[in-house]
Amino acid sequence: MTAARIPASTTSAARRFLGGTGLLLRGIGLYVRSPGLMLLGVVPALITGALFVAAYATLVYVVDDLAALVTPFADNWSEGWRSLARVVAGLAFLGIGGLLAVVTFTAVTLVVGDPFYEKISERVERRYGGPAAEVEVPFWASLRRSAGDSLRLVGLSILFGVPLLAAGFVPVVGQTVVPVLGAAVGGWLLAVELVGAPFSRRGRHLPERRAALKADRPTTLGFGMAVFVCFLIPLGAVLLMPAAVAGATLLARRSLGEPTEER
Template sequence: MDASRIASPVTGAVGRFFLGVRLLLRGLGLYVRSPKLMLLGLIPALISGALFVAALATLVYFVDDLAALVTPFADDWSSSARSLVRVVAGLAFLGLGGLLGVLGFTAVTLVIGDPFYEKISERVEERLGGTPDAVEVPFWSSLRRSLADSVRLLALTALVGIPLFVAGFIPVVGQTVVPVIGAAVGGWFLAVELVGAPFYRRGMRLPQRRTILKADRPMALGFGVAVFLCFLIPLGAVLIMPAAVAGATLLARRSLGQPIEES
């Protein structure tokens, strides 16, 4: 990946979006060049990945029962009409479960792997010239803040996810437009969540990082949506999570106007 290309000015919403995608790819390149950090970063992802695979499997197992539970009005319909509405309901449940699952996985993994991912983020910053105006954040204080911010982000995601769940019942729209909106919403919240470590290192909390990312929303969305889609691939979340942390460090530095070329 050409660092100068990423660092050069990019205009237009589409260009900014794909710049965010390239930041994830460059984060992956930085990460794979550090084999020790690579293995270390996989440990928390494997733990939380096992938990969420079990949760997803449980949802898939009970999705027919859940679909029947929310569509009692279809009990007296013809067999084909009843089956159709319950398939749509089941897809809506799976869509909501996927959105909450991806963000929940990220939140739990960041909490479990806080010291591992903090180290990955620090190493990336060191290679790029260090952290300007860094503040010392005690481990337990960082963990509490990370947990509190993750809970807030999950609550916001649930509030947005409920209307999307309802919209999922609309034929055609629920299976085309809603997944795109879900990926955009999930991508935005992922970007906000993943840049936590570099912003904490600068003494900035959730409201500040959200405001700063909004200044270049297309770039943040490009990064977040790319991560979101990778997380939907089987084992993608486990393998990509540490690289996403490295890429998020690049995103934070770029958003703050700091260099992302290796010194």
């Protein structure tokens, strides 16, 4: 009997996905080796994180009421089925709330801490030879770019989040397939958001950023989903935000065909 062979394209995609995950690990390594600068990136993350933890705690507190509000059809069901319907609804709210919280946390933190994260990204670039063609971007122009891009990506996260929330009410599918799709969508949006600084440094805007990342989608998803999962861990988003910025700089360099090995 001949063993089934996995197509080379599938193997290559899996390898690139793992390579994208490895970029976050390399970002963490850079974080550990440059604690002085990287710790500056924790300050804006702490400020934003406190607000988002309070918001998500509020969602957890009212989730039972929200679940009851959207499942009036279950009022006359038996207690067991009614409870099951509302548990499914509650999990859907918490899951999509987590997706929106992670994406919006990243967007807001990058705007609040723009000077810190720009500095982290620049230092990583210097370790690998700098950008191939750097464009001087004034501070306020950089801040406007960051804020505008963040608003667009938050809008996209809401756009994707609504159908995922609806799908989350479907038993089994809502608790298995939807979380994976949510991580993929959230990971993609995070990757697009986090590479903003190195792309802006080269005079490249959001459409070019998306196009470059789409050219190597498995690597982008590997990186973005790894960041997304880490950001779901309590305090993970706060502590790993600088490392995510460092890893995203490597992702940007790789997507643009620039060296990602130290000289």
